[in-house]
Amino acid sequence: MLSRIAxxxxxxxxxxxxxxxxxxxxxxxxxxxxxxxxxxxxNWKPLLxxxxxxxxxxxxxxxxxxxxxxGYLLMNADNANSFQMNLNRARENARGMxxxxxxxxxxxxxxxxxxxxxxxxxxxLNGTDQLPTIEYLLKNCLLYTGIADSTxxxxxxxxxxxxxxxxxxxxxxIELLDKYYANIDYNFESEKDxxxxxxxxxxxxxxxxxxxxxxxxxxxFNVAHQIIFNEQFPYSIFYCLTRIKKYVETIIDxxxxxxxxxxxxxxxxIYSNVEFTDLDWIKKTGMSVYxxxxxxxxxxxxxxxxxxxxxxx
Amino acid sequence: xxxQEMLSSYIQGNTWDEMMVNNQxxxxxxxxxxxxxxxxxxxxxxxxxxxxELFMNQGIxxxxxxxxxxxxxxxxxxxxxxxxxxxEWEQIENGIKQRLKALNLFLKDIYHEQHILKDKIIPSWLIxxxxxxxxxxxxxxxxxDLYVHISGIDLIRGEDGKFYVLEDNLRTPSGVSYMxxxxxxxxxxxxxxxxxxxxxxxxxxxxxxxxxxLSLSPRHxxxxxxxxxxxxxxxxxxxxxxxxxxxxxxxxxxxxDLVVNNHKVFMKTTGGLQQVDVIYRRVDDxxxxxxTFKADSILGIPGLISAYRKGNVAIVNAVGTGVADDKAVYAxxxxxxxxxLNETPILPNVPTYSLIDPKNQEYVFKNxxxxxxxxxxxxxxxxxxxxxxxxxxEVALFRKKVQENPREFIAQPIxxxxxxxxxxxxKIQARHVDLRPYALCGPSGIExxxxxxxxxxxxxxxxxxxxxxxxxxxxxxxxx
Numbered sequence: 001m002l003s004r005i006a007x008x009x010x011x012x013x014x015x016x017x018x019x020x021x022x023x024x025x026x027x028x029x030x031x032x033x034x035x036x037x038x039x040x041x042x043n044w045k046p047l048l049x050x051x052x053x054x055x056x057x058x059x060x061x062x063x064x065x066x067x068x069x070x071g072y073l074l075m076n077a078d079n080a081n082s083f084q085m086n087l088n089r090a091r092e093n094a095r096g097m098x099x100x101x102x103x104x105x106x107x108x109x110x111x112x113x114x115x116x117x118x119x120x121x122x123x124x125l126n127g128t129d130q131l132p133t134i135e136y137l138l139k140n141c142l143l144y145t146g147i148a149d150s151t152x153x154x155x156x157x158x159x160x161x162x163x164x165x166x167x168x169x170x171x172x173x174i175e176l177l178d179k180y181y182a183n184i185d186y187n188f189e190s191e192k193d194x195x196x197x198x199x200x201x202x203x204x205x206x207x208x209x210x211x212x213x214x215x216x217x218x219x220x221f222n223v224a225h226q227i228i229f230n231e232q233f234p235y236s237i238f239y240c241l242t243r244i245k246k247y248v249e250t251i252i253d254x255x256x257x258x259x260x261x262x263x264x265x266x267x268x269x270i271y272s273n274v275e276f277t278d279l280d281w282i283k284k285t286g287m288s289v290y291x292x293x294x295x296x297x298x299x300x301x302x303x304x305x306x307x308x309x310x311x312x313x
Numbered sequence: 314x315x316x317q318e319m320l321s322s323y324i325q326g327n328t329w330d331e332m333m334v335n336n337q338x339x340x341x342x343x344x345x346x347x348x349x350x351x352x353x354x355x356x357x358x359x360x361x362x363x364x365x366e367l368f369m370n371q372g373i374x375x376x377x378x379x380x381x382x383x384x385x386x387x388x389x390x391x392x393x394x395x396x397x398x399x400x401e402w403e404q405i406e407n408g409i410k411q412r413l414k415a416l417n418l419f420l421k422d423i424y425h426e427q428h429i430l431k432d433k434i435i436p437s438w439l440i441x442x443x444x445x446x447x448x449x450x451x452x453x454x455x456x457x458d459l460y461v462h463i464s465g466i467d468l469i470r471g472e473d474g475k476f477y478v479l480e481d482n483l484r485t486p487s488g489v490s491y492m493x494x495x496x497x498x499x500x501x502x503x504x505x506x507x508x509x510x511x512x513x514x515x516x517x518x519x520x521x522x523x524x525x526x527l528s529l530s531p532r533h534x535x536x537x538x539x540x541x542x543x544x545x546x547x548x549x550x551x552x553x554x555x556x557x558x559x560x561x562x563x564x565x566x567x568x569x570d571l572v573v574n575n576h577k578v579f580m581k582t583t584g585g586l587q588q589v590d591v592i593y594r595r596v597d598d599x600x601x602x603x604x605t606f607k608a609d610s611i612l613g614i615p616g617l618i619s620a621y622r623k624g625n626v627a628i629v630n631a632v633g634t635g636v637a638d639d640k641a642v643y644a645x646x647x648x649x650x651x652x653x654l655n656e657t658p659i660l661p662n663v664p665t666y667s668l669i670d671p672k673n674q675e676y677v678f679k680n681x682x683x684x685x686x687x688x689x690x691x692x693x694x695x696x697x698x699x700x701x702x703x704x705x706x707e708v709a710l711f712r713k714k715v716q717e718n719p720r721e722f723i724a725q726p727i728x729x730x731x732x733x734x735x736x737x738x739x740k741i742q743a744r745h746v747d748l749r750p751y752a753l754c755g756p757s758g759i760e761x762x763x764x765x766x767x768x769x770x771x772x773x774x775x776x777x778x779x780x781x782x783x784x785x786x787x788x789x790x791x792x793x
Contacts, residue, residue, distance in 0.1 A: 001583050001584075002564060002566060002570050002581065002582055002583075003581050004567065004569070004570050004581075006583045092546065095372070095546050095551070097565075098372075098555035098558075098559065099555050099558040099559040099564075099565050103559075107370055107371060107372070110370065110371075110372045111370065114369070251583070254584070255584040255585075309583045
């Protein structure tokens with residue numbers, strides 16, 4: 001496979017995963033913002049911190065109106081990380097390799113692009129139809145995932161696409177977890193109940209999962225367990241890493257990579273940092289350090305990955 | 314829509330109309346005519362909308378830039394198919410085959426012994442002054458002596474109903490994906506009509522092209538590496554490049570994906586370098602290799618021409634074919650057919666005046682109202698003057714340009730293109746069309762899929778069909 005194509009496949013899915021994550025976060029926040037709740041995390045702060053480069057002051061100003069925040073995050077051309085920009089980039093990647101994705105996948109990316117860039121959508125967002133619009137976009141992002149899953153052949157293309165998807169998802173999960181724990185000073189003993197964690201769990205589609213699987217009330221502890229270690233939860237760090245492991249191994253095997261040892265070792269370190277760790281250990285050594293190291297290692301690994309497979313120009 | 318309604322809006326000019334003659338519907342159009350007459354206008358309009366949506370959703374669009382914002386437009390498509398009978402088609406087919414045979418012989422000759430110049434059939438100065446005569450490829454041998462593998466010769470139909478060759482597109486003609494997609498869309502919106510009319514099949518074009526590309530490989534290996542070279546996503550024909558790559562199952566590459574090492578071409582893959590055998594390039598000659606041609610081009614591959622010279626890679630179409638579709642050289646194609654094949658041309662040229670001769674210049678400007686002046690190396694409907702639709706200032710401007718540089722212009726009498734029915738503003742109306750069939754030359758002969766791209770001037774009475782000048786396209790049916 002051409003290096004350029006591998007690069008485009010990887011980034012197509014990274015951008016779409018990023019966009020989907022953003023929409024889910026946005027929906028959660030929007031819905032929760034309608035209640036005057038006890039929690040200070042039911043606001044746009046974490047979202048703006050992750051998806052905008054604005055100063056704390058500017059964030060504060062923007063937050064005064066839901067409509068403004070949503071407009072800024074979704075459609076603002078000055079915001080390099082807006083949903084619209086991400087989708088434009090995703091489509092550009094898809095356009096440059098239409099012959100490597102299925103017609104169905106291309107048509108869905110193209111469809112999403114046309115929705116975002118239509119006048120109609122802008123009008124709805126300026127009006128009162130914000131939530132339905134966010135949900136419509138989210139549904140179409142999910143549709144993309146489904147279409148890709150049921151039409152893409154399980155070859156090299158699929159591996160690079162999923163590498164992008166799960167790397168992005170893993171990074172977002174770490175980022176979110178960090179924001180919510182930073183807010184309680186990484187203190188597992190602080191008094192936070194499910195109402196505090198609700199918005200995080202909704203943002204990763206894990207609220208019901210949590211209620212079903214964690215019975216005791218040590219919520220600070222349980223949420224960390226679900227989001228770092230739970231192997232059945234598709235947004236957990238461990239789940240993402242397990243998937244990445246599979247695709248990295250296939251890609252290395254099929255491409256006869258020269259310096260494969262570097263890649264394997266780098267990934268091995270990240271993986272064992274979850275596989276052979278537990279929450280007691282994290283408590284002892286500090287959640288903040290743990291999350292930071294994980295993020296740093298993952299970004300390092302992404303660099304090596306792109307040097308090995310994507311360098312073409 | 315009743316028959317009266319259909320006919321009332323259908324006004325034919327004094328030209329050849331392909332549907333009507335003496336107020337009677339020609340037999341080949343009768344079934345289509347009846348089907349339309351039995352359809353309410355709302356239904357036709359509905360099908361029209363459906364067709365646009367199909368094009369939009371598949372991303373068959375080109376981008377128009379204005380106010381820093383790219384707007385996606387579809388290439389306008391008229392839903393009423395154009396019909397050509399098999400007898401008419403047979404003549405077109407034979408004519409194009411004959412012409413391409415002669416043009417390939419001409420290109421071989423002009424880049425080797427140049428007999429045609431020595432025998433004074435074509436003046437040497439004409440070739441020497443042609444910007445697309447590429448001295449850099451002189452003496453290079455190409456596989457099977459084939460230069461033009463893919464061509465899109467433009468035909469028009471005059472007032473007499475005869476087909477004429479308007480121009481030979483021998484470099485990187487585009488539009489074949491529209492021919493194929495138009496048919497797919499027609500099948501969706503008029504399924505019954507297509508089956509009933511027994512329209513000849515065209516969708517094997519990519520397979521034919523693929524087998525020709527494979528047969529050109531210089532390396533004798535089981536599966537040669539064939540690639541399409543595209544300038545990238547900003548090229549207006551980019552959709553077509555991906556379409557062809559996908560239909561043939563071959564790699565679509567950009568210049569930056571390729572590298573030349575030791576006079577061989579390789580592509581950069583996730584598993585290292587892989588040798589490339591055949592390049593179907595959609596990049597113009599002068600951008601192919603910055604070492605040989607334009608030094609500042611980033612679309613090409615440094616060293617490509619050296620690999621080509623060594624015979625390690627086949628380039629399709631060959632480099633330098635532009636010399637044969639220069640509009641001044643076009644005038645000599647009938648002589649080429651006579652010289653190389655000893656045959657008379659089956660498809661005539663449109664009469665062409667060289668403007669180097671002052672007498673011709675005088676004649677042309679005296680009769681400017683019936684003349685069109687074209688730049689010899691311009692395409693897409695740019696750089697030309699339609700004498701029937703102009704003003705004195707423009708004529709004066711062209712006169713000056715022609716006097717300064719007579720070699721760069723030719724003149725032709727304006728041919729009133731034939732008209733066909735189109736669905737415009739809820740009515741059936743007559744519009745002018747041309748026809749571009751796509752021919753493929755391989756080692757085992759020339760193949761033309763029965764059909765082509767019919768381009769239509771959507772503006773009333775306009776004779777310019779180019780998409781950049783408000784043209785659209787139609788599906789083209791060859792029926793027995």
